[in-house]
Amino acid sequence: MANKIYLRFKQILPKPIKNILSSINQRLFARKRLQQKYGYWFDVDWRKKFSTLSDEEWTNAYDEVWKHHHNDCLDETDSELILSAISQAEARNITPIRTVLEIGCGYGTLAIAMATAGYKVTCLDVSSEALLRAKNRADADNIFITWQQGFAERIPFPDQSFDVITCCHTLEHVKDLEATVQGMKRVAKTALVILVPKQEFRLYAENYHTQFFPSKQELINAFGLQQYTCIELDCIEHKGEFQGEALLYLGFL
Numbered sequence: 360m361a362n363k364i365y366l367r368f369k370q371i372l373p374k375p376i377k378n379i380l381s382s383i384n385q386r387l388f389a390r391k392r393l394q395q396k397y398g399y400w401f402d403v404d405w406r407k408k409f410s411t412l413s414d415e416e417w418t419n420a421y422d423e424v425w426k427h428h429h430n431d432c433l434d435e436t437d438s439e440l441i442l443s444a445i446s447q448a449e450a451r452n453i454t455p456i457r458t459v460l461e462i463g464c465g466y467g468t469l470a471i472a473m474a475t476a477g478y479k480v481t482c483l484d485v486s487s488e489a490l491l492r493a494k495n496r497a498d499a500d501n502i503f504i505t506w507q508q509g510f511a512e513r514i515p516f517p518d519q520s521f522d523v524i525t526c527c528h529t530l531e532h533v534k535d536l537e538a539t540v541q542g543m544k545r546v547a548k549t550a551l552v553i554l555v556p557k558q559e560f561r562l563y564a565e566n567y568h569t570q571f572f573p574s575k576q577e578l579i580n581a582f583g584l585q586q587y588t589c590i591e592l593d594c595i596e597h598k599g600e601f602q603g604e605a606l607l608y609l610g611f612l
């Protein structure tokens with residue numbers, strides 16, 4: 360509740376004031392507060408060094424993230440929102456949408472919702488720890504999903520092998536944005552459904568974000584597609600872990 364009030368208060372502040380407060384927080388308090396909050400496993404300096412990390416260091420870091428999260432606080436994405444975006448893509452398409460690749464599936468909530476809705480779902484995530492948790496959840500309900508460990512920057516599937524790609528709260532985590540976007544456009548036949556936080560760059564924060572989308576334009580430019588919709592969302596009242604402003608992009612190939 361206090362967090363929601365704080366987020367609403369931030370929304371009404373003029374941008375220059377917001378920037379000054381953020382800069383004071385970053386310089387004086389943020390790094391120390393994060394070290395105290397998370398302890399040894401959280402890499403406070405992730406943003407300074409992410410581009411130099413090896414694949415192994417990257418996967419180990421995300422495995423640690425998943426080991427230190429409780430299962431019930433991981434659902435960042437509102438599945439209904441994404442299912443409705445897929446329906447919009449379906450409405451434009453002559454052939455039905457059957458196959459979906461979910462990139463950065465995490466704990467698997469969206470993947471399970473999509474499989475339950477009748478799509479044939481494949482999930483890719485860099486963390487085996489996340490995949491194991493997601494698979495256990497799906498298996499418990501006899502839901503069939505294909506699980507694949509790997510990097511969004513090197514999607515290990517042939518060209519046009521999925522009708523739709525979904526990627527929610529993950530694009531802001533990748534090491535190489537351009538390679539990731541090119542890969543998504545290569546493996547998708549019909550549409551891309553992308554959800555990211557609407558966020559200014561910050562050096563110290565409670566997550567391993569590496570890419571920042573302060574407005575719709577950064578996301579639109581990153582994909583460079585001719586046909587798309589991109590909307591701003593206020594997720595402050597959402598049930599999931601993510602509470603803030605987000606951007607939902609639906610790109611057509």
Ligand SMILES: C[S@@+](CC[C@H](N)C(=O)[O-])C[C@H]1O[C@@H](n2cnc3c(N)ncnc32)[C@H](O)[C@@H]1O
Pocket residue numbers: 421433434435436462463464465466483484485486489509510511512526527528529532533534
């Ligand atoms: C914030 S979580 C989002 C999980 C889920 N999509 C949701 O909305 O709740 C980001 C996910 O991206 C994965 N990830 C991070 N870097 C990645 C990369 N380069 N390639 C593939 N997955 C990555 C992490 O393991 C994590 O599961």
